[in-house]
Amino acid sequence: MPNTQAHPDAAKLEGMQHENQYDFKLKEDYAFKSDKGLTEKVVREISAMKEEPEWMLEFRLNALKIANKKGWPKWGPDISDLNFDDIYFYIRPEDRQGTFADWDEVPDEVRATYDRLGIPEAEQKVLAGVGAQYESEMVYHSLKEEWEKQGVIFLDTETGLREYPEIFREHFATVVPPEDNYFAAVNSAVWSGGSFVYVPAGVEIDVPLQAYFLLNAENMGQFERTLIIAEKGAKLHYIEGCTAPSYNSNSFHSGVIEIIVKDDAEVRYSTIQNWSHNVYNLVTQRAIVNKNASMRWLDGNLGSKVTMKYPSCVLIGEGAKGEVLSIAFANKGQVQDAGAKMIHAAPNTSSTVISKSISKNGGRSSYRGLVKIYDGAYNSKSNVECDALLLDKTAKTDTYPYIEIDEKTAHVGHEASVSKLNDEQLFYLQSRGIPEAEAAALIVRGFLEPVAKELPLEYAVELNRLIELEMEGSVG
Amino acid sequence: MQKNQLEIVNLHARVEGGEEILKGVNLILPKSEVHALMGPNGSGKSTLAKVIAGDPSYEITSGNILVDGESILELEADERARAGLYLAFQYPVEVPGVSMANFLRLALNARRDEGDEIEVMEFYNKLQDAIKNLNWDESILERNLHEGFSGGEKKRSEILQMLVLEPKYSILDETDSGLDVDALKIVSHGVNAARGPEFGALVITHYQRLLNHIVPDKVHVMYDGQIVKTGPKELAMELDKKGYDWLTQEVGV
Structure with a gap:
């Protein structure tokens, strides 16, 4: 029978579909709020509060030095409105110890917000596990028993560091080192929260894991750090959702997501960000993809004031596959500068990028992408397709494709189109x-x-x- | 002004800001009848079809269009469709990424109240009947609206939609053009399946051969923005034999 319904469970999801679902804010009530600005004092306070090992404090301080040396990027959209001296780099919600594993124990205020977003219902229906981050800290984490039994780890990043120090240290910052870019350095200095995911060899998780990030305080920054490790032949799908209420002044989100996809493993990472329209969303997402493994990013950018995000795959093993599917919607006052990077560093690697952007009402969306094929990456293939749809005459779109090919046997395709509402x-x-x-x-x-x-x-x-x-x- | 008919009264229209194309069209299509509209290229047949359907790129300067006695001039294209009008396009557009099934469901639900959306089985049965009438395969429903359709498939899709949406008055704009004999038979069979007391159609065509399959109750001939002659079905054969020059002399235009 043909697919005659958009979605048979649509009625069940009604709870997730209130008209003003994203238009809310709750009372700010915090156990700790750092000074404004990015300083050594703030970095030391964060590390002390988290009772971290010495090496992590050193890592943070070193990253701060790198950030100060690097300075702001000199390309891309205008972000001069973002004033670090005005940002709280760390806010800890209500005093508590650790992350809750029982939804009922999460503080009422926080729970109320997530209930509105339908997080616990979604967990029951379709997820293998859920993490919820409120301001700088993860407040809730749960993983279904069947996966726990198979050795899957799904924790907030701090707990991951504490409970699995060896796995953590072996992989942390190996995909996105602080030297990588300015915002990665800032994140490395002040990171807090995020998910730590480890899927052992051969384990296939057939339902998604999800993390949900929420900013509730004005002028704050959220710097989650997510580390995902898929061992040989493992499979997982991780979903990230983000939201923030509307305030008059700007907030800042700068996450780093590192993914290690070992031989024959398959990882999908999906984000639909719907940050309120005063959030600067400057994120580094990268995966290292080993032999015959595959990485697929699905990236939806609907919210935020400015987004700069270019999910990347570094294809270092023969036969590795990378894919980025991205959607951007730029409405009034929004700049969506999104794209993808595909680095082919091994033979027979392949990559696909499909980018779809929609702009209206003066909004601007850009595709910014890189395809790099190194000498010796024989018979590698890459195909990039970016399509822009303009809904009115004030909307804008740009394409910045960078293609660097050092290998003669490479096959690279690039197609771009711009269309108007017809x-x-x-x-x-x-x-x-x-x-x-x-x-x-x-x-x-x-x-x-x-x-x-x-x-x-x-x-x-x-x-x-x-x-x-x-x-x-x-x-x- | 009468119920149970589509009535075009002294209709003048032009492309917005351009020259007049329709120069006083008068035509009555009673429900339950099928009329043919013939005429040389550029006489205004397709313009008439689009103006009736509410194409916003045309401007009506005077005259009226009445559906069952009610003027539809103030209605948008979608409102006219919900009032019972249908246009089978000469060149149906493609809408990528939208499946036929999804599109048809939306179109049907647009005719119903919120909360009274069509049941899955009812919808499915409706589609099945239409597909069978057109000797088609249900896999067509999974395909995106006209994306990658051949010319013939697009025309068949226009008739499929008509059978599913069940309009009161349908205008078929050169549905036969570009069809081979077999496709012509299939499409004609679809149109004949819709015939009945609650359905009127205006079939625009250049060729008598279509009218062998869809036998009209009346034939209208359009010339330079006006209906210059109306007659029985034999008029189409006469035109086919003698050409339009005969007619222009006959009626003195």
Whole structure:
């Protein structure tokens, strides 16, 4: 029978679909708030509060030095409005010890927020485990027993460091060292929270793990640090969601996500970020992909004021595969500078990038990408397709593809297209009885379909709903 | 002004800001009848079809269009469709990423109240009947709207949609153009399946051969933005034999 329903469980998900789901803020009540600004004192305080081993404090202080030396990037969108002296680099929610494993123990205020987002319901229905981060700290973490028994680790990053120091230290900062870029250095100095995921050899987790990040305080920064290790032949799908209420001044999110995909392993990492429109979202996401392993990033950027995010795959093993599917929606006052990096450093590696961006109402979306094929990476293939859809005359889009090929046998394809909301399509759909706004939303959904179809159903429904909210007032 | 008919009254229209294309069209299509609209290239047949459907790139300067006695001039294209009008496009557009099934479900639900969306089985059965009528395969429903369709498949899709949406009045704009004999038979069979007391159609065509399969109750001939002659089905054969020059002399235009 053909697929005649968008989603059979749509009704069940109604709880996740309140009109003003993302328009909330709760009372700020904190056990500790650092001074504003990025200083050595703040870095030392964070490390002391987390009772970290000495090597981590040294790592942080060194990263701070690197950050100070590097200075702000001189390319990309304008982020001069972001004033570090005005940002709280660390906020610890209500005093407590460790992360809760029972949802009922999470403080009421925090729980209320997540309940609104439907996190516990989603966990029961479709997830293998959930982590929830409120401000700088993870407040809740749970993993279903069946996975725990098989040796899967899913913890907040601090607990990972404490309980599995050897695995942690062996992999931490090996994918994204502090020297990598300015924001990676800042994150390395002040990181807090994030997930630590370890999937042992041969274990396949068939339902996603999810982390949800929430910023509730004004002028704060969130610097989660996620480390995912998939051992030989392991499989996992990790989903990250982000949100923040609207405040008058800017907040800052700068996470680092490091993923190590060992031989024959498969990892998917999906993000739909819906930060409020005053969050600077400057994230480094990178995976190292070994022999015959595959890494797939799905990156949806709907919220934030400025996003700079280029999920990367470093294909270091023969036959490794990398994929980035990305969606960006730039509305009024938003800059979505997103893309992908594919580094081919071994023979027979392949990569695919599909990027779809939509801009309206003065919003600007850019595709910025790199494909690098090193000498000796025989018979490597890369295909990049970026399509931009402009919904009105004030919207803007740019493409910055960088292609560096040092290998003669490489096959590289790059296609880019820019289209406008098409009047003929609109009239056609309207002539079938579909009202104009719905017709426009349908065209946009169709445009995004090649990426959206890769999302689990629940998230595809959520994505559609977010797109519809963004589409309000698009036509007519 | 009468119920149970689509009525075009002294209709004048032009491309926004351009020259007048429709120069006073008068035409009555009673429900339950099928009329053919013929005429040379550039006489305004397709324009008439699009203006009736509510294409916003045309401007109506005077006259009226009435569905069952109610003027639809103030209605948007989607409202006209929900009032019972349907246009089978000469050049159906492609909408990538939107499956036929999804599109048809949206179009059907647009005609129903919120909370009264069509049941899965009812929808499925409706589609099955239409697909069978057109000698098609249900895999078509999984394909994206006209993406990668051949010319013939696109035309067949227009008739499929018509059968599913069950309009009161349908305008078929050169649905036969570009079809081979077999496809022509299939499409005609689909149109004939829709015929009945609750359905009227205006079939725009250049060729008598279509009218062998869809036998019209009346034939209208359009010339330079007006209906210049209306007659029985034999008029189509006469035109086929003698050409439009005969007619222009006959009616003195």
